[in-house]
Amino acid sequence: MTEDNFKMSNKQEEEVSKFFAPENEKRKVETPDGEIIEINPLQDYFSDARPKVHHPNTSKVVEKFLNWARAESLWVLGFGTGCGSIEIPPLLTPRFDAFRFGVQMRPTPRQSNVIIISGYLAVKTLKRVIRSYEQMQNPKYVLALGSCTINGGMYFDSYNTINRLDYYIPVDVYVAGCMPRPEALLSGFGKLKELIKAGKGEKANEYVEKFDWYKANQKKIIQDWNMPDYNW
């Protein structure tokens, strides 16, 4: 995993460029001094740094305490992908009341720890999911909901819906069903908490370690890859 193979090859760049929106293409602008400079939006505006592995705290006790805190404070990104997204709001109602378990909703990926992939995932949505996932900060967990995320579910033969989520982002917990009820979702949260408390919630690091494999899979189906390889 050197810096070189992380960057897109020229050929790749060319292939990709045919899908670029005009805003993505290199453009020439005139500076106030009258000089003409070239802007390469992808390079100039996006960080191309590679993600790093963030190791757990060396002290076991501390790490255990922190993991407990992480488990008891799951901030969920408000991102609904498929039909499962309609199952999330009931979590916050008096009937299910996920707040009891420290589950809270956040509107921005920067502050969230959990992303729920709630059902089938179109290729177009996958791109947004990847962005949002990469914008989340290191201890981060993926909760995949419904059979569509497991093997495509009823959309197994769709031309536009992925079949296996774990080829694109690392999944911590699957909740099977079509659709799973909120109770099942709560149980999924319970499972996730167990994993975190057991110190097994390190999928974020796994994503970084198997970064090239994930990227290759992602790029295989996302044809117009008009973003940097890692969305900081």
Add this chain to the structure above:
Amino acid sequence: MNIDFNKLFFTFLGLMIVLNWGLLMSALMRKIGARVAKRYGIPWFQPWVDLVKNYAIRSQITHGVMFYLGPVFRLSGGVGLFLFMPMVFGSDLWTNFSFKGDLILILYFQFFGMLGMALGAGEGGQPHSFIGISRGLSQFTTIEVPMTLAVIAIAVQYQTLSISDIVAAQQGGIMNWTVFTNPFATAAAMLSVLGAFGHSPFNLVKAPNEIPIGPPTEYHGTYLGVLRTNAAILHVVEAVLFMNLFFGGATTWIELIVKSFLIYFWSVFVGMVFPRFRIEQSVAWFLKIPLILGIIAIILL
């Protein structure tokens, strides 16, 4: 300048008390809100867990120096308010660094954090942050008008700009409190406190579902921890400010806790009942009823 370590220690202790009380208070408020909605609600220790979790986030990004400094400014604003606020009346140890004439300082020091935060969020470059900030600044400016009228009214009433002196003047019975001696000023201030705490109907600064959380959209991890620490401190300190000005201050920590809880609860209570205002509505609202009350308070001097 000779450093009084004893004082510093007690100030730090007071800060810790205020921080923890602020966290607990926010948990209680959410609990109350949940119970009103017939939910069980969060565990009482949830704010602490959230705080620890946020500090425990491993990776972080920064957009630049000002982005980095924004939360520092914000927390400095909160802690600074605390430092200049006399907490417990009649106690040398719990008056922090308050001095005779701190009222104006506190009115203006509120902006220290706001401005820094606005700048930090601005460097994040997130459009929603800008929207949130512009709303926040717009709303806060109008909140301050009735607030100032009320403050001037009581400063004139007690002929002092010192919070300690104002508290001292209210001692000796509940009827000496400003809320009874100057009800209009109190009313104006208590309406403007709704905006200061930023609960519904005046919460469109953060408007979570509309502009993802407003100014702190880009803040996460440690930054967010710092911001949350500040929020806890600031809420208590502002409640204490109103307590000191209008409700006779506190002679013990228990009294402070009860009174600040009630003052904070007032804004939460209103927030439970009313939906959110748009920015021009809230700006206009603060310039109507609270302003008129404030003007009456001044006229009656």
Add this chain to the structure above:
Amino acid sequence: MVGPIYIIAIALGTAFSLGFFKKANSNFSFAFMLFAMAFMTFISGQWLYAFLTQQQETIQIFTAGFKPPFSISLQMGLHESVFLSLINIIGLLAAIYLYDQLKEKGVQMMMIFVLLFMGLNVVIMTRDIFNLFVFLEIASIATAGLIILDKSINATSAGFKYIIATGIISGILLIGIIAIYYFAGSLFINDIIKLNLIYVKGGAVAVFLVLIAIILELKPFPANGWALDVYEAAHPGIGAVISAASASAGIFVLAKILPIVGDSGYYIIGLIGIITFLGSNLLGLKQDRANRLLGYSSIGQIGLLLTIIGLTPYLGDKTLFIAFGVLISHALAKAGLFWLAGIVNSEYIKGWAAIRRKPLLLVLMGTFIFALVGFPPFPSFFAKWELIMQLANNDKIIWLALILIGSFIEGIYLFRWFGYAIKEKNEDLPEFPIKLNKVIPVSIVAAGLYLIGYYTGLAIPEAAIINYIPLIFIVIIFALDFLPAYVKNSISILGLAYYSYTIIPAYFENDMLRFIFVVIFLIGGILTFIAGYAYKGKRRGFYPVALIMYVGLVQIIQAENLLQFFFGWELMTAGSYFLIIRGKKSMAHALSYMLFSMGGAYLILAGFALAQQGQMSLSLDVLNSISNNAFIIISLLMIGFLTKTATLGLHIWLPGAHGEAESDVSPMVSAILLKAGVFGLIILLISTIKNIETVSIVYILGWLGAITALIGNLGAAFQEDAKRLLAYSSIGQLGYIVFGLAMMTHLGWLTAFTYTINHFMYKAILFLTIGAVVLRVGTHNMYEMGGLIKKMPFAFIAVLIGIIALSGVPPLSGFTGKWLLYNAVILKGWYFQGAIAFFAGIIAFLYLFKLISSIFLGQLKDNHRNVKEISIWFIIPIYILIIGLMIFAAKPELILQPMGDIVAQYFPDGGLNWDGGLATTPIGNWHGTHIMIIVGVMFMLLLTWLVVLSRKAQKVKQFNIVYSGERPFTPETTHISYNIFAGYNKALGFLVMPWITNFWNFMSDIIHDTAGFVRRIYSGNGQTYLAHIIIYIVVVYFVFFN
């Protein structure tokens, strides 16, 4: 000594002998004529010299050896010699100027030219009333002859109208003369005077006819359409002669026959004069053709002279001085302008933009315009001063007001014209040839104006103490204008530094109040000049005008009497006008600045005049003992000063003027110049503390100040232009200063002083920084910038410190001002005003945030990716100021304590008690240093904590933001800056509706529409003009005999 009779002899001889020359010999004949003119000039000049230096007695010359009434007699006295010299010099210069035309037209034209001046000379000298008529006729026939010099149909028809009109007038004059003769039996003026014909039945009519004819020769409004046509159509060289020489002669004739009319004539002449002055200037407003505009102005000036003559009974022995000052300014300036018109050769005043291709001509034009309007150091300035003072002393308030209004209106169109010349587009204007023989006369009259102005100044004792040495320095700088900018910059800085060195220490010893202001003016000047090193090229004209402003400012400080103060005030106004108009789009703004300044200056002038009324002194102390009309006087002076501080209602000039100015000019005119108004207010309030009227005035002033602060800040919040935003902010800040002063308490004044110093520092910082940024990014619009913090960290820090200080957030120095303000407000009892001021202070956050975030935060734009840090020459003064700001914030007692001592002289009670750094008022105390330390330590601790916690943060680029799963594409669509306070605008926008701008626009429209309506009387038909003349005679007749 050569006898004055030789003037006539030479002229006649030349005229006749010219007839013998062949056309081919035109060069020789021209030289011959020029020699004659020069000799005539020499004779008159020699007499003038004799009268001035050798106590020469007035002499009478009896032609043909008889005594009057049997012969025509000429008189040569001081006055005659002055006018003769003036006319002959103008004639000589006009001849040089008209070289080409005269040569082309040949000897006939030269003859006519010489005859015209012979006529004028005799008209001046003669004491015989019929002789007067004859030579007036000769002069007007000669004029009509010269008008044909321009072959255009317009010139011909104008000449026809002219000759018909003058024919009628001379007919009336002739009837009058013969009637006078009938009653008096003599044609000798001295004899006629003795008879007091005005009291003789019938004789009065005779006198009236002569009087009205002479007045009509002077083209009174509205019976002057024929003259305007001539001014417009005739060759400018001829126009100059008519305007300068003929009109001067006419004025002299009027003065000569006035004794015949006796005292009853003064009133009517004054009335006619003021109507002409006002009417002509009013109509000039709508005029867009240059020559005709000059015509209106000429007639207006003659109207002013008529007014002065009419006011002789009140002006007493000052009449001569005043009339001379006005006349000489008018004659020389108008001649110069007409000549310039001939050089520029543009019909419309917008076409005069071509003149700035030749900077020398532009300078000359400026000289003439400023001389006409009455700016120092020109004679008209001193004349106007004396005029106003004398009118006030004689309680002629209405006259005073009318004259000032007329002058103001004249200023409007003259400065609009000048503005066009400096700023209107001139790319597609035709080139004009420039000839030495045309430029030399213009230059000579301009030089004459300066010279005479200097000597006029010496004639007034109060003005004699004015220090002209700095002005000489400016002249030297001006002469060095060809040098590159950095050299001139260095010289200017050295000059200012030396100036500071010579005057500041003395003030430090004796007068802390003035010390503060002189430091702001001069040290501020040096600092802003440092920024000038960032400019390449020559910056033509920048340094002289900037220095003029500084000299003016220092004159205000140094002023010991009212005249000196006013001198400095006008000098400062002139200099700052030039500075402001240098901006790219600032033509209209400079004009409105000039108009408000001029209006303010005239109010100040009127106020001074009324204040010194009956006190026989002009020292500044007269303000202490204003007795009657105190309310009016104080109001006038206050409004005058408030125009400079841009208080609400008078503020509309400021945003444009400051916003469009150059990057290093903005701080000059904002941080420094506005303080002149503050100083004026302070001087006024100090002097009138004891005055009972002040109480009610300052109450209004307090409200004004508070509301100005609110409106200024609110206006700033809705600006998209960074420099305009700062300009509006200046309005708000000056509102605070005015508010503080209006409180008239110790703390209030301390607040005002604190704000004055603070505003100087942070507004200079902000304007310099933003100006430097604008230089780098090439736009004023904030929404076109963004994210510059990465490129310009130094600028960002400067702006950050500037806005923290401005907003009054502790611990920086702005809080000092705020803390003082609230203490003062509560102790004073102005709660509502205080609340408004507080509200304004909070609104400051809106625009300050907008300023810093839109420019430095957010998204960096494509075309700014390569911009560099602001120029080092800007950084140096900015950081010097920041250090000053920090010191003031950390150790406020260093400045506040001495300021408290100053204020205590006037308000002994209720000050601050100082205990080390601890300031105490009755209601609170405050320790700037402690707060600084506490906040600083706390901030550093928290920063350290955060750094420890998150030291490994990954640095990302500007598009790495949360964007709802999407990604931004262009920085423009991602940067939110435009109209970000829209919600606020919806709620409070009605407060910043341009009511006041609309009001002034409405006023301007009314005046212009009136002018447009009234000027339709000039239908262009010669017969209408004749009808005007006849109706005019009838009307004046009834006025005269009622």
Add this chain to the structure above:
Amino acid sequence: MKDLLERLNTKYNLTDIKYQRDNLVFLTIGKENTIDLVTHLRDYEGFTHFVLLSCVDWIEEGKFQLTYFLNQPERKYDIAIRTMIDRDNAEMVSAHHLWRQITTYQRELREMYGINFPGSPGVDENFILEGWDDIPPMRREFDTKQYSEDTFFPREGRKTHDPASYMKEKLYPTEPTTDKVNKTDE
């Protein structure tokens, strides 16, 4: 409704008129007259509301069937105008000048069926599929299952049952049955 159709019949050659309801009729018209008819209906008959534009792939006949569905809000009439266009080189006149919202449908048809609508604003932009470079997926010759298997890493062990028999077996397991598994997906 009837008189409306009579009126239309006088002007246009309408075929295959089928009443779905009293106030809903399907009819077919030649490709060249379609936009003409639609315009007429909008301008003279009050069918101001455009409901939808859909497409059916008649691969056997080598045709695409486009359906313009219009609504007459006053009398609550619905009319669906069908037209058959060639499958090869599929192209249809754009109707974006009649209703702006039709551009969205046309973009979708362009992407999903490859029907071109020359001149329709933004018709070539991505609609749902970003960067699709295969044959348009809604054409029936496109084998979506094959594509999915090739592209989306199908998970092993997927089983598909006939729902009726599978559920019957689940619910009444006592009945003797054979294995009803139809297909096994590898």
Add this chain to the structure above:
Amino acid sequence: MENLNLEIITLITGVILVLIGIWGLLTQKNLIKIVIGFTLFDTGIHIIMVSIGYVKNRTAPIIDQSVNINDVGNSVVDPVPQALVLTAIVIGLGVTALMLTYVLKMYQKRKSLEINNYNDLKW
């Protein structure tokens, strides 16, 4: 009429001429007629001048045998107005000539004698 002596008659004639002249100046549109109006006006003035100098029963101010040299002051009319009128006539002549020159020039340029055609310059 007893009072209607020569000087009154000339005076009235002069005034009437002046008035006619002014009337002509103000109402006639033809340039030439305007000039004529002016000459009438001018002539009227000259007549007025002369009439003012006239004293009844006195002779012309020419000192010859017919005049008692010792009683010149009472026997001749005032010579000054008559001298003046000569000058005035000369000047009037000059002015008229100049006017006609102007009329000529104007006509040459625009081929019109209507004064209304020459009001390009106004306002």
